[in-house]
Structure formats: C-alpha cells, structure tokens
Amino acid sequence: MAVVSAGIDGMCGEGRSASGGSMTGREMEDEFVSIARTLGGDEDGRRGGSAYLRQTHALYHGGPSPWAFTPKIFDDREAAVLRDAAEQMGRIMEAVTARFVEDPHFRSLFALPPYLDRICQVPTGYSRMIPLARVDVFLNEETGDFQFCELNTDGSAGMTNTVEITRAIERSATWREFTRRHPRYEAFDVTSACLFALLDTYAEWARGHQGAPCLAYPSLAVVDYADSVSADEVDDFLGRMRDLGVDARFSDVRDLRVGEWGGDELLLDDEGPIACVWRRAVTSELAQRRCDGADALVDATQRGLVCTVGGFRTWPCATKTVFAVLRTPECRAILTPEQNEFVERHVPLTLILGGPGATDLSRFSQRERWIVKPSGGYNSVGVTAGMDVAAGEWEERLRAGVRDHDVIQEYAPQYATPAMAGILDDGDDPMEADPANNMEGLYLFNGRFCGVYTRCGRNSTIGEFTGRLNMGAFVVHDDAGVAPVARGDE
Template identity: 30%
Template sequence: MNRINLDRVYIDIVKDRKESCYKDYLKTIERVKNSTAMYKGKPIPFLYMPKFYTEEDIERFRKLTSTLMTILKKVIDRYVEDSSFREKFGFTKLLEDLILTEHGYSAKVPMARIDIFYKEDGSFKFCELNADGSSAMNEDRELSRILSGTVAFKEMEKKYKIHSFELFDTWVRESVSIFKEFDSSIDKPNVAIVDFNDKGSSNEFEVFKEAFKRNGYNAEIVDARDLKYINGNLYFNDTKIDFVYRRLVTRDLMERADEIPDFIRAAKEGKVCIIGPIKSQIIHNKIIFKILHDNDTLDFLNKEEISFIKNHIPYTAKLDGDNLNYDELIAEKDKFILKPMDFYASRGVYAGRDFSSKEWKKRLEECSGRDYLIQEYYTPAQSDLVEFNEGKLMINKFNNITGIYMYNEKLYGLYSRVGENAIISGLHDCYTLPTFLVTKK
C-alpha cells in the first residue's frame, strides 16, 4: 500500500459518484464557511480530497526528524558556547541576550513544524523550519473533521482504517510536561497563550485555550503588551502566569520590543517558563540552511549527519557577500529561489522559474542588501487530485509540501498544502488538505 494507490482508489470513488460527490462538495464548502477553519477572516481554500499517508511514511518522518533534531541541538549548543560561531547568525545584542538566557527545561525546540518536499520513493529536501509561532493545527483539525463526513471519505473508510492526527490535547500534555521540568511544585499552572492581538490566529488560539481548560488548566489568550512583570513574576491583570505558550514570533517580538518591556524583562531574567524559548530563533531564521553547510559547522558533526545535510538541506548562500556569480544566477534562474532570512507565510519569496530573465535580474537587484538568501529550488513531488470546476470533475496535478508537527521534539501530526505554482503558500493560490494516516483493515 502506498500513497499513489490510495489516491487512485479515492479518485475512482469520486469518478463513480460524480453527481453525488459534487453536491456533497457544495455542502462541504458551506460547512467550511461555518467552521473555524479561517485565515484573516476568510475560509481556508481546500479540495474535495484529503492527503493520505501510510505507516511507512510516518516511520520515515520519525527517522528524518530525529536526525534533524540531533543536528539542530548540536548547533544550538555551539551557538551558546562559542561567541565566534554566534557571529555567523548576525543577531542583534538584545536577541543574542535573550537566546543565551537559560530557559529552564531540556527541550531546545519545544514546538516546531518542519516543512519538507517529500516524494513517493522516500526522497526529500527541507523547505523551512518553523519554530516559534508554528501554526495551522486548527486548519487541519477542522478540515479533517469536515472532510471525514463526506460521501467519498465514507466510501474510502469501507476499504481502509483511516485515522486523523490530534494536535491540541497532545500539546497540552507535552507543554505541561515541559513546565513540570521548570517547576514541579505547581500542580495546575496558569497558562498564557501570548501574541500580539493584531498578529495572531484568534480561532486557533481559542481552540488551544479550550484544550487547556478541558484538561483542567486555567488558560487565557493574552496580548504581550498586557503582561506585567513584578518581582520575578509575570501577571495578566491579577492572575499570576506560570507558563507562557509563546505564539509571538521572534521577528515581531524584536520589531516591537519597545511595546513589551515587561515581557522582555521576564524573558531576559529566565524566572518565568516561556515555551518556546527565544533560542528557537537559531533554527527558525532561514540563515540556518546556509550555516548547516558551513565547514566549521560540519566539523562538529559526524559522518551520518554531514551526509544528511548534503542530501537533504538545499544549497543556500547569502545574496550579499558569498562570492556569487550573478551571471550564473540569471542564466540558471529556474534552479534558484530567493528567500528573506526572517519573514514568514512565504512573504517576499520569489522563484526564478516564475520570472523572465530580465524580471529575475531586477528581483536580484531589489533584494540585494535586504538580508536575502539565494537557495537551490527543489522541484516538489506532484500528485493527481480531485478538483471541481463549475460542476465539472477534473483530475489535476498539484505540487505538494508536507509539514511535520513536533511537540517536545516528538512527531505528533502532519500538515499538507498543495498548489499549481512554484511556491506553495497562501500567498500563491494554494490549498490546504486534511491529513490522515491510512492502515489496512
């Protein structure tokens, strides 16, 4: 059993029931509109087809993330220990100070979503590493709930056992476990889910809040500007906050540090449990892809880890200062993609294949001097997926990207996006597919 065969089975089910599935698809659109699967006030774009993974896929993901986390923890340790190594990242003095603060528990990356380009034969390359602010769990949750009630899915269930991934109660369990390392004396910690109100995903935060409460913990969604730090304790109104679930991404934190002096002081002094720590910026910033290839990084890794990097981390260089041959970058434009070091949601990302040579040259010039990276473009795997266009059933090819959710450095779930463009993101007309694990009956 493999994913391609599972896709074919599902497509055949829809083909055999075109009319009933189309009517069901229209109802599904309404269900999504009336759900919390929203982004910036609009329903999440989806297809009338889930993304299926097998136990073999999950085992591959466990192995690759285990190797990656071992490498990343070595890099984080070297950053903390070696001031000359720290210089490679180019972080500000404030950010460096926050990173070097002892965070009080063993996990260096408590939450992450590792995005990869994954092919049927098991080959893959990494796209990006999302640490602080990792999101979209509610998109998968809601779409999984809704799509599992469709006509086609119920027919699929007659043939296979199909399981969704639970990403909320599991996070409560793991985050509380992390907090207990920090302070085992508090049985029922008060939790603050922290971001700027004008930045965060309120629907998703509400679901996390309810998950904490369902498991017996007081939780509040808190704007970082409303926190007060008094005598080594963090407060929201009159409530002492025992641990922060940080959704506030480091870039936003740094750009608006003057708005949140109390949160900054709490993070600097290390007396409040913040999950995740500012250390996560070491791997969250896309400069990590370049640094992993540097000789002085490879020097403290073993042969297996070096091979892993060379095979799976795309070639990456600074657009400024890495002795690049611009004529080659232009002549071979389809082989490259431009990425800002520290934006998120694919903002400011440009693939050479989307531009003419003249336009690409202009993009290179515009991005020069703006903390940009040039990276090898890896052609994503394609899959045939169901799409309805004005009532007509179409089977179209889509590029795939897979997100792997890591809680407390362990795999807990998957996230799937597909698109027909070179860049697969919400800014580039992509779709989110609910993810399921399929096993034989």
C-alpha cells in the first residue's frame, strides 16, 4: 500500500503546486484536509453534511450512508485518463458481448449454466450491447497508471450516493475556502446522465417497434427483488423520472406476468401494463431465484412485448470470468492491437481455478499477491484477498475455488489517500485523516464516460460489508481550460 505526497499540511500558496505548475488532484485533496484542520476539523461542516444527507436518498439503514468528508478531486489530466480508460473498456465490452451472442464456441469460454447461457442470447431490439455500465479501477494518482478491478453492468449502484455526498461537501466551510482558491470546478450529475441514456435506449426500441401494443401504455418499471434492491436509490430515480413526466414505478420480479390487457398480450404487474423495464435485478440472481415472474420477463423481452434496458446479454461482461476470457486467443482475435495492448497493461492476470495455468495451486502460495473471487459474484460477497487470511485458510479457499470454478486474480496495488470520515462518533479525533485505499467506478452510459463513483476503505477489499466510505467527486480545471465533463442534460 503506497501513500504518497508531501505532507498534507505543507501546501505552498493557493492553487499552485510546489513546482509552480497547476496542482494535481492529490495535492488538492491534501490542501482540502489542510483547510479542514485550520477549521478545527470543520465539525460543523460534517454535521451539516450528515444533516443534509438525512433529507436525501443517500441513506443506509435509515441514517446517512457512511461517507468521507474528504472528496476525491481529479485534475484535468486525471479526468482525461479516466475518460479514455472507461470508453476504451466500453468498446471492448461491446465487442465481447457481440461475439458472445453470435458465436457458440466463444460463449463456451464463459461456461455459464444453461439457463443463463440461454437468456444472455435474448435479443433486445436496440443497437447498443451494454447501455449502462460501471467499470471499476484502481488509479495510482502518482503515476497516472490504473488497473481494472471488475466490470459492472446489472444494477450498477452508487449514483445517488455520489451526487448527494458531493452536494453535502459543497455545503461546508472547508469547500467554500477551497473553491475560493480553485473556482473552476465541476461535479458529475451521474443520475441525470443515467436517466437520459435509459430514455434514449427506450426511444430507439420504440422506433423499431412502432405499433407495439405496449406503446399505448408508456409506463416504466424499475425491476428487482424488493429484498435485494437499494430502495433509497430506486426512490431517488423514480422521483427524478416523475419530474421528467415519466410514468414510473418499482415492480418486484415476482409480481411480473404476461397477460391480456385491452385484447393484447403485455407484460403486466399488479398496477397494469409495462412498456419499458429498467432491469436492476442482477442476471445471476434471476437464475438463482428463478420464478414465474423472471420467466415472464424473459418471455416478454424475447417476444418484443416490452423494452428491457440492458436485456440479459450484459451479464457475460459482468462475470469475474470475463478478465480470464479477455486473454484467450479467441478474444484476442476479435480485438484490435490497441485493445489487446490495453488489456495487457490494465487488466490483471486472471485465471479460472482448476483451469489452464491454475491447476497447480502451489503457484499461488505467495498469497499476498492474489485475490479469489466467485465467478458469478457481485457486491464483494465471497471475495478473499490472500493478505487477509492465514496460510491454512488460504489453502482451503483455493480448494473451494477449484470446486466452484472461481477465479484467481493478481492483486492490483491500491492507492491510498488521507480520508476524514464524514460521520464523527463520540471520542473521534476530528483532525484525523488516516490513509484509506481508493477505488474509482467509471460510469458508461451509451458508451460515454459520465462520471465517477468513488469510495475508500482501510481493508484489502472495498465493499459494503468491509467498512467502505462513499466519497464525493469533483474535477478541478487548470487555467488552460479543457472540455467539460459529461453532463446529464447533454
């Protein structure tokens, strides 16, 4: 774990780096911490931020989501690196998904269970393979290099937290002083960008299905299992959709059915017909919790009775197996030389336990170099970093991984920055800013980079159940000026 920077209290001047040039994102984060410390830790700003979050949908068990007062700040160069990384990976994901749909041999590389293999081939009725995605990276802010952690498509979360925590930070005295020194900045409006991409996808589907009976009932349903979904984030999106004049509601997967309405067969829930589904249910969960409603959703999508944004074909690129597939001869043959070089540089070596290159488990005895992930897992469940367990437990985890066809991946170095917690408990030192590992989730909506979901943690895995802190995010521009980041209304 590398922690870099000249001391966080040793900033020199306003808006300039020690070398006299424009400041890096890391230098500006250090400056933010320094300003907060001159304000005694800005406890009022943190309390005010938490009070603001309680009035929003950025909640966790009824209170504010765990958040970092210290934001993630990107300079223009870092923002450009992240944009290029996201959009290049997006093009690779499109190519992989298209080949999966058309080539049975290529599909076999993913070794999906038969039900998942079948539904991932269901046509969607629009052109883009993956309309909505988030690709996660570890960015080294010192070198500008990055390594991908995983790819997310189904149910990619974090958008509401990103927007609202950013706004909470903007309300603080620390941020006001920071922006006095750095007035040219932008924040990402990822929720709006996501909604416009969603509606654009539906519009394309509708143009190709003129006369479809469901178009007479232009209602949109966010579909998931009620006991799995983040209800607060769904409520946020439903409110935003209704503000745009969209008839939107939440539907539990188990309440869906294909039935007759007005003499036509349509996808229905308890409130009536549905024209467009935003499937937030993870595809593998649809298989694990298969029910009549899940089958109805697949049937309606297959028959063109409903537009299902994301369809089901997004799943192959969301599996942990995809990183292993990217290095196969079959995949290299469909990518450009530039894309193959990109994979070699930025995707950690990933192998399927028990498969080629991973039959001799002694290869992984240096456990601090490796991490094991369930091939169809999500939300960090079942992920084991070798450095977090003893030798005997590691050997047991490897054997279980062979049995379950899990993947083993080179552990990508994480970059740590000082993080002040947004929520202070009794006895906490408001001046404390211990280093925390960072992870950046890069949102891709219809192939365009539209923002960053940043979070940090002090464990080897950064997840909901490992003490994660959600972070706000800003891009601060230098004097030369750059093209603005993607906005939700473009």
